[in-house]
Amino acid sequence: MSSPEFTADEMMTVGAARSLRDGTACFVGIGLPSTAANLARRTHAPNLVLIYESGTLGAKPGRLPLSIGDGVLADTADSVISVPEIFNYWLQPGRIDTGFLGGAQVDRFGNINTTVIGGDYANPKVRLPGAGGAPEIAASCREVLIVMRMNPRSFVEKLDFITSVGYGTGKGDREALGLRGRGPVKVITDLGVLEPDPDTCELTLTQLSPGATVEQARKAVGWPLKAVDEPAMQQPPTEAELTVLRELKTTIEGGAK
Amino acid sequence: MARILQLDEAIAELVHDGDTVALEGFTHLIPVAAGHEIIRQRRKDLTLIRMTPDIVYDQLIGAGCARKLIFSWGGNPGVGSLHRFRDAIQNSWPVPLEIEEHSHAGMANRYAAGASGLPFAVLRGYAGTDLPEQTDTIKTIECPFTGQRLAAVPAVNPDVGIIHAQQADRAGNVQMWGITGVQKETVLASARSLVTVEEIVDELTPRPGAVVLPQWVVTAVAAVPGGAAPSYAQGYYERDNAYYQQWDPIGRDREQFENWLETEVFGTERSAR
Numbered sequence: 001m002s003s004p005e006f007t008a009d010e011m012m013t014v015g016a017a018r019s020l021r022d023g024t025a026c027f028v029g030i031g032l033p034s035t036a037a038n039l040a041r042r043t044h045a046p047n048l049v050l051i052y053e054s055g056t057l058g059a060k061p062g063r064l065p066l067s068i069g070d071g072v073l074a075d076t077a078d079s080v081i082s083v084p085e086i087f088n089y090w091l092q093p094g095r096i097d098t099g100f101l102g103g104a105q106v107d108r109f110g111n112i113n114t115t116v117i118g119g120d121y122a123n124p125k126v127r128l129p130g131a132g133g134a135p136e137i138a139a140s141c142r143e144v145l146i147v148m149r150m151n152p153r154s155f156v157e158k159l160d161f162i163t164s165v166g167y168g169t170g171k172g173d174r175e176a177l178g179l180r181g182r183g184p185v186k187v188i189t190d191l192g193v194l195e196p197d198p199d200t201c202e203l204t205l206t207q208l209s210p211g212a213t214v215e216q217a218r219k220a221v222g223w224p225l226k227a228v229d230e231p232a233m234q235q236p237p238t239e240a241e242l243t244v245l246r247e248l249k250t251t252i253e254g255g256a257k
Numbered sequence: 258m259a260r261i262l263q264l265d266e267a268i269a270e271l272v273h274d275g276d277t278v279a280l281e282g283f284t285h286l287i288p289v290a291a292g293h294e295i296i297r298q299r300r301k302d303l304t305l306i307r308m309t310p311d312i313v314y315d316q317l318i319g320a321g322c323a324r325k326l327i328f329s330w331g332g333n334p335g336v337g338s339l340h341r342f343r344d345a346i347q348n349s350w351p352v353p354l355e356i357e358e359h360s361h362a363g364m365a366n367r368y369a370a371g372a373s374g375l376p377f378a379v380l381r382g383y384a385g386t387d388l389p390e391q392t393d394t395i396k397t398i399e400c401p402f403t404g405q406r407l408a409a410v411p412a413v414n415p416d417v418g419i420i421h422a423q424q425a426d427r428a429g430n431v432q433m434w435g436i437t438g439v440q441k442e443t444v445l446a447s448a449r450s451l452v453t454v455e456e457i458v459d460e461l462t463p464r465p466g467a468v469v470l471p472q473w474v475v476t477a478v479a480a481v482p483g484g485a486a487p488s489y490a491q492g493y494y495e496r497d498n499a500y501y502q503q504w505d506p507i508g509r510d511r512e513q514f515e516n517w518l519e520t521e522v523f524g525t526e527r528s529a530r
Contacts, residue, residue: 030335053361054283054436066498067334069284071489074435080466083283083308083438084369087362092381115358121391127343129332131360132309135386165385177384178406 006237008190009149011209013039013245014237016100016147016188024097025049027137030068032147033100035248038064042244051096053133055081063251087133091140094180099141101164102148104128105156108202108223109173110146110166110184112138113159121161131163138164139179150189150220157223167201191217192231207232259429259452259475264484267451267477268294271417272303275324279306279415279447280313282488283438284334284496288421289313290484291453296320296522306415308364308439312487312504315339318354319514320522325355327413329364333508336501340508350511357392363410368439370412371446382408418447421485422470423492424461425454429472432461435491437468444470453481455493 006014016036020026022045028037038061041048050059054069058078065073074080081090090096103112114134118125138144144166148154166184167173174183183201187194193207205217205227218225237245262270272278272295280288292313295303304325307314311334317323319341331342345354359367366378379398384406389395398409420440422433431452433440444450452470457480461469487500507513 054285054438056436065335066496066501067284069334069436069438071285071435071491071495074285074491080436082441082468083361084365084442087365088369088380092362115387121387124347127331127338127346129338130328130330130358131386131388132330133361135360135388136362136380136382139381139384162385162387168385173385178381179384180381 004237004239004242006242008209008212010237010242010245011234012147012149012188012190014241015193015234016145017043017241019145019186019188020045020048020098023047025051025095026098026100027051027053027091027096027133027141028100029102029133030065032102035064035245036147037100038248039241039245042248043241051086051090053083053086055083055086057081057090064248087136091133091136094140094142096140097142099137099144099181101134101137101144101146103134103146103164105154105159106146106148106166106187107156107159109168109170110187110196110203111159111162111168112146112164112166113161114163115161117160134164138166138183139181141181143182144184146184146187148187148189150191150217152220152222155221155223167196171199171201191220193234197226202226204228205231207234209234210236259472260477261427261429261457262477262479264290264294264453264479264481265298267479268298271449271451271477272300274300275302276416277304277306278417278419279413279443280419281307281438281440281443282421282485283309283436285436285438285488286421286433286440286485286490287311287313287488288419288453288484289486289488290481291419291421291451292317293522296322296518297525306413308361309334310339310342312339312501315341315504315508318342318345319351319508320518321351323354324352325357327357327359329359329361333501333504335498336505341514344511357394358388359395359410360388363395363408365439367410367413368442368446370410371414372442375412377409377411379407379409384408413446415443415447416449418443418450419453420444421453421481421490423455423490424458425452425478426458426461429475429478430461431470431475431478432464432467434464434467441468441470444474449476450474451477451479453479453484455482455484455490456480
């Protein structure tokens with residue numbers, strides 16, 4: 001059987017979608033996480049519960065939302081609640097299975113920066129949007145998935161700012177900080193997948209995207225990246241996954257209704 | 258009873274230079290026309306509060322209305338960065354902008370404390386992040402019952418809270434539905450409040466899940482049809498996604514932005530409709 005042609009970004013999105021289990025509740029951020037979660041709901045996880053921080057519980061959008069407060073989310077949700085309620089009653093007590101995050105920078109322990117790059121906090125080289133829901137999503141969801149394109153500017157030895165905690169300084173740090181979720185279980189990238197080493201919690205290359213090499217991944221990471229012996233090759237996207245993904249992406253171009 | 262005013266009268270009366278002002282609306286029902294009227298009346302030295310400062314705050318900041326911003330996520334949702342906000346922080350243009358930065362959970366709780374008449378809120382948050390080092394508005398406290406370490410954040414109590422809703426009746430009772438964010442908390446936490454509405458009706462029809470603000474907690478209501486655009490008002494009009502995308506090149510360039518200000522805000526008649 002010949003595989004269909006696909007891009008590294010499509011592999012990343014499909015890989016992220018496959019990481020979501022049917023019947024679980026997912027706290028969804030906009031962008032890649034939202035695309036992946038909506039793909040999952042249309043393929044292997046029809047009963048995935050999508051929760052957006054605007055207060056929509058169980059949204060079933062018929063197209064990709066352009067923002068976390070898109071009207072299509074409220075129109076299709078099981079219920080719509082206030083923002084204090086979504087954070088206090090639903091996220092904080094650990095009722096949400098999976099938190100899905102992206103970021104500008106990630107380090108070897110899965111800590112994320114979405115605040116500032118370069119300079120110092122008061123005089124940054126680049127001011128990013130900031131925390132949003134991410135710190136508490138990273139702290140409180142039962143597990144966290146991170147989706148980011150891999151390059152040395154993003155996968156850095158040291159973050160310019162810790163916005164959201166992954167494994168902090170290493171094993172045991174989350175527990176010491178009183179964070180209740182397990183932390184990031186996978187970082188899904190265009191070149192492959194990183195997972196925390198069970199002994200050290202350091203992110204380790206465990207899977208490669210089709211066509212990518214360990215050397216390529218190492219060059220795209222700003223610290224000496226560890227890899228398992230013979231990382232598994234990700235299953236390429238199926239024809240069905242690609243069709244649904246491409247159809248989904250057409251629904252956001254130009255902000256179609 | 259809430260007074261029914263024209264938008265320009267309401268802003269002139271309720272928003273003063275140096276005030277702390279919150280314009281809330283979580284992607285939905287953003288009081289954009291009220292923000293433009295604040296710019297048009299050339300208010301300055303404002304402390305602006307908003308969980309998600311987006312385009313209308315980019316415009317207020319770029320117009321030099323703000324001295325300080327209290328926020329938790331500053332971006333153009335679904336598009337990218339806010340370039341007027343970035344220019345103010347990175348280059349102090351047109352005036353320096355002080356920031357007080359939180360997470361969404363922290364800001365939501367600060368509003369809830371403000372609405373509750375409490376001096377602070379408590380939450381599980383911020384542990385291990387660099388945010389507490391940058392502000393004196395995040396402290397760690399110990400639970401007096403269990404000894405757990407938790408985060409405390411001070412209440413926000415704006416001088417003026419401004420929101421947009423679908424409807425009000427002639428007495429000034431307000432009803433809103435769809436995504437209602439922190440708007441109820443904003444009005445209840447504020448010393449004065451202005452609600453712009455799509456329409457004023459004889460009688461509000463009860464709706465499941467709607468937020469109703471009785472007239473005695475609202476200072477003023479102004480009828481401003483389309484007052485949330487380019488955001489949206491559920492049941493009235495959709496979000497103008499193209500506008501958010503088109504804002505990006507305007508916001509990136511100081512000259513284009515100043516042209517926008519002249520033609521779209523200062524060049525217009527009174528904003529009240």
